[in-house]
Amino acid sequence: xxxxxxxxxxxxxxxxxxxxxxxxxxxxxxxxxxxxxxxxxxxxxxxxxxxxxxxxxxxxxxxxxxxxxxxxxxxxxxxxxxxxxxxxxxxxxxxxxxxxxxxxxxxxxxxxxxxxxxxxxxxxxxxxxxxxxxxxxxxxxxxxxxxxxxxxxxxxxxxxxxxxxxxxxxxxxxxxxxxxxxxxxxxxxxxxxxxxxxxxxxxxxxxxxxxxxxxxxxxxxxxxxxxxxxxxxxxxxxxxxxxxxxxxxxxxxxxxxxxxxxxxxxxxxxxxxxxxxxxxxxxxxxxxxxxxxxxxxxxxxxxxxxxxxxxxxxxxxxxxxxxxxxxxxxxxxxxxxxxxxxxxxxxxxxxxxxxxxxxxxxxxxxxxxxxxxxxxxxxxxxxxxxxxxxxxxxxxxxxxxxxxxxxxxxxxxxxxxxxxxxxxxxxxxxxxxxxxxxxxxxxxxxxxxxxxxxxxxxxxxxxxxxxxxxxxxxxxxxxxxxxxxxxxxxxxxxxxxxxxxxxxxxxxxxxxxxxxxxxxxxxxxxxxxxxxxxxxxxxxxxxxxxxxxxxxxxxxxxxxxxxxxxxxxxxxxxxxxxxxxxxxxxxxxxxxxxxxxxxxxxxxxxxxxxxxxxxxxxxxxxxxxxxxxxxxxxxxxxxxxxxxxxxxxxxxxxxx
Amino acid sequence: xxxxxxxxxxxxxxxxxxxxxxxxxxxxxxxxxxxxxxxxxxxxxxxxxxxxxxxxxxxxxxxxxxxxxxxxxxxxxxxxxxxxxxxxxxxxxxxxxxxxxxxxxxxxxxxxxxxxxxxxxxxxxxxxxxxxxxxxxxxxxxxxxxxxxxxxxxxxxxxxxxxxxxxxxxxxxxxxxxxxxxxxxxxxxxxxxxxxxxxxxxxxxxxxxxxxxxxxxxxxxxxxxxxxxxxxxxxxxxxxxxxxxxxxx
Numbered sequence: 001x002x003x004x005x006x007x008x009x010x011x012x013x014x015x016x017x018x019x020x021x022x023x024x025x026x027x028x029x030x031x032x033x034x035x036x037x038x039x040x041x042x043x044x045x046x047x048x049x050x051x052x053x054x055x056x057x058x059x060x061x062x063x064x065x066x067x068x069x070x071x072x073x074x075x076x077x078x079x080x081x082x083x084x085x086x087x088x089x090x091x092x093x094x095x096x097x098x099x100x101x102x103x104x105x106x107x108x109x110x111x112x113x114x115x116x117x118x119x120x121x122x123x124x125x126x127x128x129x130x131x132x133x134x135x136x137x138x139x140x141x142x143x144x145x146x147x148x149x150x151x152x153x154x155x156x157x158x159x160x161x162x163x164x165x166x167x168x169x170x171x172x173x174x175x176x177x178x179x180x181x182x183x184x185x186x187x188x189x190x191x192x193x194x195x196x197x198x199x200x201x202x203x204x205x206x207x208x209x210x211x212x213x214x215x216x217x218x219x220x221x222x223x224x225x226x227x228x229x230x231x232x233x234x235x236x237x238x239x240x241x242x243x244x245x246x247x248x249x250x251x252x253x254x255x256x257x258x259x260x261x262x263x264x265x266x267x268x269x270x271x272x273x274x275x276x277x278x279x280x281x282x283x284x285x286x287x288x289x290x291x292x293x294x295x296x297x298x299x300x301x302x303x304x305x306x307x308x309x310x311x312x313x314x315x316x317x318x319x320x321x322x323x324x325x326x327x328x329x330x331x332x333x334x335x336x337x338x339x340x341x342x343x344x345x346x347x348x349x350x351x352x353x354x355x356x357x358x359x360x361x362x363x364x365x366x367x368x369x370x371x372x373x374x375x376x377x378x379x380x381x382x383x384x385x386x387x388x389x390x391x392x393x394x395x396x397x398x399x400x401x402x403x404x405x406x407x408x409x410x411x412x413x414x415x416x417x418x419x420x421x422x423x424x425x426x427x428x429x430x431x432x433x434x435x436x437x438x439x440x441x442x443x444x445x446x447x448x449x450x451x452x453x454x455x456x457x458x459x460x461x462x463x464x465x466x467x468x469x470x471x472x473x474x475x476x477x478x479x480x481x482x483x484x485x486x487x488x489x490x491x492x493x494x495x496x497x498x499x500x501x502x503x504x505x506x507x508x509x510x511x512x513x514x515x516x517x518x519x520x521x522x523x524x525x526x527x528x529x530x531x532x533x534x535x536x537x538x539x540x541x542x543x544x545x546x547x548x549x550x551x552x553x554x555x556x557x558x559x560x561x562x563x564x565x566x567x568x569x570x571x572x573x574x575x576x577x578x579x580x581x582x583x584x585x586x587x588x589x590x591x592x593x594x595x596x597x598x599x600x601x602x603x604x605x606x607x608x609x610x611x612x613x614x615x616x617x618x619x620x621x622x623x624x625x626x627x628x629x630x631x632x633x634x635x636x637x638x639x640x641x642x643x644x645x646x647x648x649x650x651x652x653x654x655x656x
Numbered sequence: 657x658x659x660x661x662x663x664x665x666x667x668x669x670x671x672x673x674x675x676x677x678x679x680x681x682x683x684x685x686x687x688x689x690x691x692x693x694x695x696x697x698x699x700x701x702x703x704x705x706x707x708x709x710x711x712x713x714x715x716x717x718x719x720x721x722x723x724x725x726x727x728x729x730x731x732x733x734x735x736x737x738x739x740x741x742x743x744x745x746x747x748x749x750x751x752x753x754x755x756x757x758x759x760x761x762x763x764x765x766x767x768x769x770x771x772x773x774x775x776x777x778x779x780x781x782x783x784x785x786x787x788x789x790x791x792x793x794x795x796x797x798x799x800x801x802x803x804x805x806x807x808x809x810x811x812x813x814x815x816x817x818x819x820x821x822x823x824x825x826x827x828x829x830x831x832x833x834x835x836x837x838x839x840x841x842x843x844x845x846x847x848x849x850x851x852x853x854x855x856x857x858x859x860x861x862x863x864x865x866x867x868x869x870x871x872x873x874x875x876x877x878x879x880x881x882x883x884x885x886x887x888x889x890x891x892x893x894x895x896x897x898x899x900x901x902x903x904x905x
Contacts, residue, residue, distance in 0.1 A: 092860060213753065220752040223857040261862045264888075271670060295669045304865070304886045310675040317667055343668050355667075433833045489830050587834060 034513045035462040036062050042113075043138040043158040044397075045366060045376055046147055047286075047324050047334055055366070055374045055399035057409050057453040057466055059139040063162075066131050068557060068571050070175070070609060070623060070650070072183055072204055074109075074129035074137075074159065080573055080607070082139070083551035084505060084525030087126075088544060088638035092260065093226055094121040100141060100468070101503030101529035101547045102154025105476075106417060106445075108144070110158040114274065115151075115340075117316040118296025119422070125296065127230050128254050128270055132173075132185035133200045135162040142468055143413030143449035146378040146395030149338070149360050153415025153447045154470070164189045164196035164238065166656045173652030177625075180207035180227060181648065189656075196238040204230045208259060211643050213634040219584060219598050222635040225643075229257045234272075244280035263303040271295045288322040313345040330368040337361045344421045348428040350438065354421045356386035374399040384418045391416050391444055405457045415447035415470070423476055423495045434481055434491035443497050447472040460514050467506040472532075475501065479534045498532040503547075520556040527551075531583055545600060545638045550578035567613040574606035580638075600638050605630055617655050623648040679890040687712065688800070688900055689885065690720055694780045695895040697827050698729045702776040705872075705880045705903040727771045729781075729827050729840055737766040744838050745822040749856070751835040756856045759823055762836065770842065777874060778848065778882075782895040783863075784825050785848040789875040791815035792847040797869045800881050800902050810905070815873055818843035848872070851884040852895070863887060863894055871905070879905040 037052035044056030051060055061081055071077035075087050075095065084100045097104045104123030109116055116124045137159050144152040169189040176182055186201040206227035213221045234252040241247065254270035276290040298312035322336040343355040362380035369375065378395045397411035419442035426438035453466035479496035483489075505527040513519040527547040555573040562568065579602040587593040606628060611621035625646045632639040692701050703724045711718045731744055746763035749756040772779070778787045793813035797803055821844040828838025853864045869883045880903035889896035 092858070215754070217753050221857075223755070260858060260860075262864065264892075293666055295666075297669070297675075299675055300892060302888060302892065305888070305890075307676040307679075307890075308674070309678055309892060310672075313669050313672075315667065315669040341667055345669075353668075433829075 034460065035457060035511060036060055037457070039136065041138050042160075043110075043140050043156055044144075045334070045364065046322065046336070047332060047366070052407065053374070053399075055376050055397040055409060056140055056144075056411060057142075057451060057464075059141070061137040061139070063135055066134055066137070068569070068609075069131075069573070070621065070648070071131045073127050073131060074157070075126040077131055077137070078157075080575070081553065083523050083553045083575065084507060084527050084547065086548060086551075086577065086638060089222065089641075090121045090637070093222060095123060095126055096121050096544050097123050097126075098544060098547050099154055100505055100525075101470070101527050103544060105151060105420070106154035106415065108148050108152040108156045110148075110156060112161055113158065114290070114292045115294070115316065115318065116296075117294035117314040118270065118298075118312075119314070119420075120298075125254075125256070125268060125270070127204075127228060127256055128232065129159060130185075130202045130204075130230075130232050132202045133162050133187050133198070133234070135160045141466075142411065142451040142470070143393075143415035143447055144395065145382075145393040145416040146380045146413060147362060147364065149380065149382050149393075150358075150384075150416055150418045150444075153417050153445065153449070153472075161236075162187075162189075162198070164191045164198050167191050169654070169656040171652070171654045173650060175621075175648055175650030177648035178646040179209045179225075180205060181646075182206075183650075194240040198234075198236040198238075200232075200234045202230070202232040204228070209643065211632075211635050211641075213632070217634045217636070220637055222637065222639075222641070225641045226258050226260060229255075231255045246278045248274075248276040248278075250274045250276075257301075265301050265303075267297075267299045267301055267308065269297045269299070284326040286324045288320075290318075290320045292316070292318045292320070294318075310345070311347045313343075315341075315343040317341045317343075332366040334364040334366070335362065342421070346422065349422070349425045350427040351425065354386075354425055356384055356421065358382065358384045358418070372401050382416065382418070386421065386424070387440070389418055389444060391418070391446070406454065408454045409452070411449075411451045413449045413451075415445075415449055415472070417445040417476070419444065419476055419495075426495065430493075434493045436478060437492055437494045439495040442476055442495060443474050445472065445474050445476050445497070460512055462509075462511040464509040465506070468504065470503045471500065472503070473500045474498070475532055477532065480538045496534055499535050499537065501530045501532040502528075503530065504528045517559045518556070519558075520554075522552070522554050524550070524552045545582050546580060548577045548580040548600075548602075550576075552576045565613070565615045569611045569613075571609045572606065574604060576602070576604040578602045600636055601633070603630060603632065603640060604628070605640055605642070617653055619652045619654070621648075621650045621652075623650075678892075687716070687720070688902060690723060690899040690901060691897070692724055692780060692899065693889065693893070693896045694782055695889075695893050697782065697829060698731070699726050700729065700770065700772070700779045700781045701726050702773050702779045704773070704775045705777040705874070705901065706878070707775060708901075709903045725773050725776075727773070729770065730768055731827065731838075732767060734766040734768055740769075741820070741822075741841050742769055743767045743841055744827070745841050746828075746836060746838050747823045749835045749837060751832070751856050756854075761822075764841075770840070777880070778845075778872065780897060781825055783849060783852040783854050783887075784842075785845050785851070786818050786843050787845050787848070787872065789817075790845075791817045791873045792845050793871050793873075794847055794850070794866075795869045795871060798867060800869055800883055800900055803869060803871075803881055803902075803905065810871060810879060813871060815871075816845070816847045818845045820844075824849070848882070851882075852887050852897075878903070881905055 039051045040048045041051050041054055041058050042048050044054045044058045069077055069080045078085055086098045088096050099107045109124050139157050141155045144156045148156055171187040173185045183204045188199045190197045208224055208227045210224050232254045236250040239247045252272040256268040257265050259265045273293040279287045295315045297310055299308050299310040301308045318340040320338045324334040326332045339359045341357050345353055360382040364378035366376040375398045380393050383390045393414040393416045395413040400408045424438045424440045426436055428436045430436055448471045450469045455464040474497040477498055478493045481491045481493045507525045509523040511521045529547045553575045557571045559569045580600050581597050583595045584598050586596050605626050607625045608627050609623035611619055613619045626642050629645045631644050694701055701724050708723045743764055743766040748760045748762050750758035776788050778785055793815045822841045823839050824844055825840040825842045826837050827840050848870055851866045855862045865884055865887050869881050871879055871881055873879050883900040885900050886898040
């Protein structure tokens with residue numbers, strides 16, 4: 001009898017435990033769905049992992065978030081979604097990214113894992129990265145040079161494009177706003193048996209318009225906000241000859257025209273092409289090989305003479321191979337190699353035609369240790385032919401899951417950036433102000449980057465807390481302007497390696513999502529960027545305005561389906577940025593006169609948008625950007641380029 | 657093999673043919689046209705229309721590319737100020753704020769008079785033009801061929817002579833980043849100088865040409881016509897002036 005009772009008790013206990021485990025599992029699944037934790041990401045370790053399982057903290061921007069933002073390009077999207085990030089402007093309004101204290105040269109932008117050619121003021125052309133056919137975006141902060149090589153010292157932003165899933169899908173949208181804002185997108189997707197095809201087109205135009213600052217600005221201001229005419233066409237053909245082998249061919253053309261001067265518009269063109277093979281050799285083996293071509297050109301069109309004269313061309317030809325093998329369920333070895341030929345034509349170089357080859361090999365070992373631990377280590381060797389430069393970079397990441405709904409991640413990575421051909425061979429007379437000169441003896445920039453993060457999911461809530469510390473050595477930048485002996489009239493500004501400096505920061509992100517259709521998020525970022533000095537301890541001519549210490553983004557979305565075919569969505573999102581102080585020379589021609597602290601003011605911007613899905617296929621939307629009608633008192637180089645409230649209206653058709 | 661050839665050619669890019677090559681800077685002599693590289697901040701270039709007309713009449717193949725004379729702007733401080741106002745004026749311009757229309761006087765020092773040839777009709781310095789006692793009027797015509805033969809038309813035009821100026825003839829950009837620019841005190845014909853306007857902001861400056869025909873009336877009462885056809889060199893250097901002319905009218 002006693003044994004029966006014990007057996008019954010054990011059975012009941014087991015059943016209760018199983019029930020509880022099932023409930024936990026159900027709750028986990030719901031939470032994972034709520035917060036997209038079951039989405040597959042690839043950027044952090046270069047092999048597919050669920051977002052909740054990846055040992056490298058990854059910020060995911062989903063397709064739904066992209067669509068709700070109504071962003072035109074990556075600059076538009078990241079401005080809305082990411083605190084600790086700011087797009088500022090150079091004197092002639094070229095865009096520069098500050099990403100957690102890292103400049104554009106230290107943040108690697110990838111499209112489906114491929115690098116982009118071309119730069120202006122150290123940044124890729126963000127208008128190339130349109131959001132019309134993006135599946136999702138993966139953002140990995142901190143050094144990833146051990147997996148991606150040079151330029152990945154500050155982070156990686158990987159844009160993953162949509163794949164052809166449906167037999168036929170036709171999507172088109174149009175949006176209209178102030179200042180001649182007209183945007184059109186078209187996407188045609190087909191899939192028949194083993195063949196798929198995606199054709200996309202994007203066109204966006206905005207006009208120039210003038211803005212007026214108050215009297216006596218303390219530093220440089222913008223007076224005209226330049227519009228663009230952008231066209232972008234991409235074509236991607238997929239073929240699966242046998243199960244497990246997928247071949248993809250792609251091509252693209254991008255064109256942008258900007259009119260700073262009416263009769264000499266600036267033109268930017270880009271040509272991309274690529275071939276990719278993804279072979280699932282067995283359940284445990286995967287091989288990816290790819291070839292990528294990317295050419296970015298700049299030219300000036302002189303209307304009077306009818307000449308379209310090219311001044312810049314950067315051509316990248318890359319070959320990549322990536323192999324991964326899984327040992328059982330817990331160990332994965334990934335190895336790869338890349339080769340790139342980098343060609344540059346730039347009339348501002350001492351010799352306008354330059355090229356170099358770069359090659360690398362890398363390996364990564366990923367091990368899941370029990371149910372709670374996962375560790376991954378990587379090592380990479382990079383070689384650059386110009387100057388025979390080489391570097392080995394390591395990376396280690398650990399994930400610890402003490403409870404089913406808690407993840408703690410820690411990582412160390414070495415960042416690395418080889419000097420570019422521009423930084424080595426530039427020779428440019430900048431409107432008579434000074435001559436900017438390259439420096440062939442530049443050393444590679446390197447950094448030690450430490451990250452720590454924790455995320456916690458409970459029911460309708462998800463919290464992430466993260467921090468980083470980046471110790472940068474030999475940062476490459478323009479240094480202190482100087483005169484040559486015997487020539488008191490001509491200033492020179494050379495590229496130099498700077499004294500080491502640090503950037504540290506943290507971020508807290510809170511997300512909530514409820515079954516009544518309401519969701520909200522609040523993310524705060526703190527960035528402590530210590531301004532760099534040259535090796536003699538002099539304050540340098542800081543080309544770019546440093547990161548704002550405090551920034552916050554907030555978002556609330558509500559969605560309700562009233563009847564089949566009619567869904568109403570309302571979104572409010574905003575950002576708050578603190579002021580920032582930059583140290584600037586009192587007198588650029590007399591460095592001894594010292595520096596002055598210039599404060600760039602705080603601001604906040606909010607956007608309200610409402611959209612209605614009228615049938616299964618048609619959606620109309622209205623948006624009010626800058627709803628509090630914020631107008632900068634002074635249009636400084638890091639102020640938002642707005643002259644007040646802007647209304648936008650759009651319509652989209654998605655047929656599938 | 658073809659794939660290898662494509663890859664090899666792609667190393668330095670594709671579709672280079674859609675761009676124009678920068679033509680040879682040496683412009684061919686074109687009858688009725690001058691090409692003057694007036695981009696140097698420290699030079700005046702002098703043209704004498706009657707002499708030019710005589711030379712072309714005597715030799716139809718006359719090389720107009722040498723039909724002007726260049727004189728350096730001497731910025732050496734004079735020992736004494738003769739009270740004429742000749743010299744170097746330093747102004748501060750609100751380059752990064754309201755623009756160069758807002759300016760403040762900062763400094764002056766005297767120099768010798770600007771050297772010039774014995775005979776000249778007009779002189780160019782970047783976007784500035786001055787004349788040798790001439791007056792200038794703007795027409796509504798966009799081509800020299802459209803100019804009417806009717807004398808009454810020219811009588812109806814509003815001619816304007818040179819005016820003294822201390823802040824438009826920019827000769828010293830050493831401290832431009834601070835908005836400090838040195839100017840030569842000089843007479844300037846504002847009507848003819850309007851054929852190329854420089855605006856700051858934006859930065860870098862914008863250049864706005866006016867391609868209308870201008871009529872210049874010389875001291876002896878004869879008239880000529882001038883038109884700025886282009887202001888850039890083949891390499892894109894600003895203030896390299898292609899000037900169409902006709903003299904006498």
